[in-house]
Every structure is written in C-alpha cells, then in structure tokens.
Amino acid sequence: MNRFDYVRPATVAEAVAAAAQPGSAYLAAGTNLLDLMKGGVMRPARLVDLARVPGLDAIEALPDGGVRIGARVRNSDLAYDPGFARRFPAVAEALLSGASAQLRNAATVGGNLLQRTRCAYFYDPASACNKREAGAGCDAREGENRLHAVLGWSEQCIATHPSDFCVPLVALGAVVEIEGQAGRREVPLEEFHRLPGTTPERESVLAPGELIVAVRLPGEAAGFAGHARYVKLRERTSYAFAVVSATAGLRLEDGAIAEARLALGGVAAKPWRVPEAEAVLRGARPGAEAFRRAAEAALAEARPSGDNAFKIELARRILVRALTLAAAGTPERLPALPASPHAPHPGVSLHG
Amino acid sequence: MSLSITLTVNAVPRTIALDDPRVTLLDLLRERLDLTGTKKGCDRGQCGACTVLVDGRRVNSCLALAVSLDGAEVLTIEGLAEGEVPHPVQAAFIEHDAFQCGFCTPGQIMSAVGLIREAQAGDDPERVREAMSGNLCRCGAYKGITEAVLEAQRRLAADAEEKAA
C-alpha cells in the first residue's frame, strides 16, 4: 500500500474542500478501497475519512412515503431496518445476497454505489487495463472473460459493475444526492454510472471531490412491495458476486400488470434498467408467455464481449425467474438463502 | 506524521500512537498489541479468519484502518472467556468438534458471537450456514460449526432467561 495523508473532516463542507485536492479519495468503510490499495490498484495521495462527518447516518421516512438513506448507513443496518425492508423488500434481499455478514456490517451505501469492477485484469497491476491506466489496452478482451459484460460495453472496456444493491435501486427510480464545492445536486441513479465508451476510467458522473450524501427512493417505489424480488445467480450458493442477477417489481390491478420495474445486474458497467421490457408487460397478464417476451426485449441489444454468450440466455432466464417469483408475491420473510435460485419456493411452479 | 488514537480493546482502554496511517486493525492487534489470536488468512476480506467485534458488530479487521476506528470498542478472541471459564460459544465449539487445525477458529467463534447478537438466524441451520458463509474453513469443519453455533445460541438464550427470572 502506498503512503498517504490522512484527514478526518468534521463537516460536509470540510470534507468536500479536502477531497477537492488532486489525488484524494474518500474513505468510507474501506472494504473495497483498502483491498485495491493493498494490491496497488488504487494509490490515493490522501484519504478523506468520512467517519466523523455528521448527517450521513440516518434512514429517514419522507412525507411522500419514500425514504432518504444517508451515505454512511451500513448495508446490514439498511437491510434489517424493519420499516425499510417492508416497503422495499427487493432492496433488502439484494443487500443480503451481497458479500458476507462481516462485510455488510461495515460496507456503506456510498461505498457500495462506487465499488469498482471485479475484472481480474483491473485487479492485477501487471496486466494492461484501460480503466486503471487510460490508453494502456485491455487484457480482458483476449483473456478470461466469461463473466464480462454483454450490454453497453465498448472496445476499450468490457467490465461489469458488481453491486447487487444498485440493481433494485435503479429499477425503483432511486436518486443520488451529491455535494460538491459548487453546492448540492441530484442525479437519478440510472444516469449516475457511466458506460465505458472511450473513457472507461470515468465510472460515474461525480466530479473529483464530489461526495454522495444520500440516496433517495420515491414513495411510489413502495407500491411494488407486494410483488418484488431479486434473484442472483452465483458460481456458489453464498458469498460470491453475481454471474447475472435480476430484479422484478410488479404492481398488479385486477389480475393484470399495471406497472413493472425490471433491472439486470452483472451484465454491464452499470446497473441495467430495462424500460423496453417494462413496457412489454404493461397491461399484460402475468405468466410465462409475457415474462419470456419481456426477457427477450430486455436482452435484445445484448452481444457477447468474449466467451460469455451464455450470459445472454442466462440473463433472460433469471429475469423470467425474478418475474415468476415476484408475481407469486413477496414472501412474509426473506428466504434463508436470499436471492438464491436454489432457495425452495413453496407453491411456485418454476418449470412450465 | 504521528496519529494518536484511543481504542478499548477487550475492556482495556488504550492510547496508541500510530506512526503510519496504513496500519489495519488486524496488524495493530497482532503486531503492536501482541494479540495474535486473531488470524491473518487472506488479508483481503475473503476468508473471515480476522473477524473481531467492533462496537459489538463482527467485521473483517484486515479491511479496517485502525486510525479510522478512533474511539471504538474492540473485542477479540482473547477477551471472550471469563477468566478460565470459556464463553458458551467456545465451549460449544469444543463439544461439537467444530475445528481440526484451528486456524479459522478464532474468526469462526467471533463471527458466531456476532451472529448470535444480530439475532436474525433463529434456530434454522440453513440461516446459520448462510450467516456464517463469510468464514471459510479449509478443514471443512462446517457441520460441527453449525451445530456449535445453534447450541451456543440455545444456551445463551437459556442463560438470559434464567437471569431475567
């Protein structure tokens, strides 16, 4: 790990001023940042510790029925907050399917949004990586790329964003509150992460030194609570990143779908909402045929970036699975294995 | 740069001068406070061997900067027993053969203590296994570990009931 200066600001304004200096990085829990610093992948000259910045810890109910989640709220505290989990069950399920209990106890909301890709070449400073070093090339293109992107990738970078949390958040229309030296602004999560294009080193719309202070979910997002699931396919049952994942939220009226919210994870450099597929379901009767049509629409633009064509059909099937489970109704209690395709689903027919 | 922090480690308040902000909680415990019960497996958040409680919550000490934890309360495996009397989780690990080589055991035990405090798993072995999945055991003692966690949880609940009565 490189040497760095350490500062511990006492206000948001001090934090933003400190981080405006070139080479700075915010330190939240450090579960991603320290890992990358130990590997020499990130080498910040100064860490601006958010530990003492006030006003970042609250989970607040909003007058419109939505919620405002402070950037330093821990992943486990959010997932186990009874009021939150009841209104936004797919978000709780996604959180509990990520990492381990120890990591969730530490990891924060802001850190989860800004965690970096798990592309192995990004993690290995001996490999060429455009994201780590602009213009260096991309060793993933001719390397191990089974798990890389099938949507929104570019010749310069085929990495995916690894967050589970972000997938239901983007489907539910979350908004990111950002503080910078010029003041406060808000960006929909859907527009927060950037696709790689020719600048894969730029991963979000944040300007250097800008701070996430909170993430907000609108009140209407709670309207999907009765039919909301997250499904995450992993290479082992627990404690692994998604190969692909999907969330589905349905609002049913008189047995038909009044509104659907759908997003995919593990397929692109950002959490991937699929409005085309949501539109397919509007007014449709929930069922295998409509769900398959939605899945076809969701992956219509997908193309392999390497040895990963299998992920396209897998993503369709995981989306159909998420829709089938959502249509059956959010369970009273999350399954023992949150988001697992292996969890038993009493009363739900998953295979024709 | 010299940074001074205070930490309460196993109920003992300490003031610690750090000459370098890079020190993780794990390295602080092992290299500077001679508390080598907490193990370094991967040093990257992947194995759970370094699990300790910080302010009552289980975390990976290898991915926490000591300087950032200024003011925190830390509980390690060395602080668990009451004198010569092992903690119920320790006793249950022995009774259920929940280890072979023992390398992962301090992390497993601290993780189990954290899990029981979180009170989310209930008596469902599948939930216990899922909640313990951040602790790898190369010896594959998982069966005994799950039994030990369930047993210790029952015993602690019974103790609490007795105290309340």
Ligand SMILES: Cc1cc2nc3c(=O)[nH]c(=O)nc-3n(C[C@H](O)[C@H](O)[C@H](O)COP(=O)(O)OP(=O)(O)OC[C@H]3O[C@@H](n4cnc5c(N)ncnc54)[C@H](O)[C@@H]3O)c2cc1C
């Ligand atoms: C073994 C392992 C397994 C994992 N498995 C999963 C998984 O299955 N699913 C999943 O989703 N995640 C997984 N993770 C990733 C984990 O979710 C992230 O490490 C965590 O969410 C990061 O949060 P943090 O608070 O520790 O962030 P940090 O590591 O402190 O920060 C991460 C980045 O965000 C920046 N940052 C943090 N807060 C702010 C803010 N408020 N404003 C601006 N910038 C900020 C930092 O500068 C840094 O660049 C895993 C991690 C590990 C180590």
Ligand code: SF4
């Ligand atoms: S896919 Fe992206 S992150 Fe991975 S090596 Fe290529 S440029 Fe780097």
Ligand code: FES
């Ligand atoms: S040593 Fe910390 S998780 Fe492995």
Ligand code: FES
């Ligand atoms: S007892 Fe040997 S690693 Fe678990």
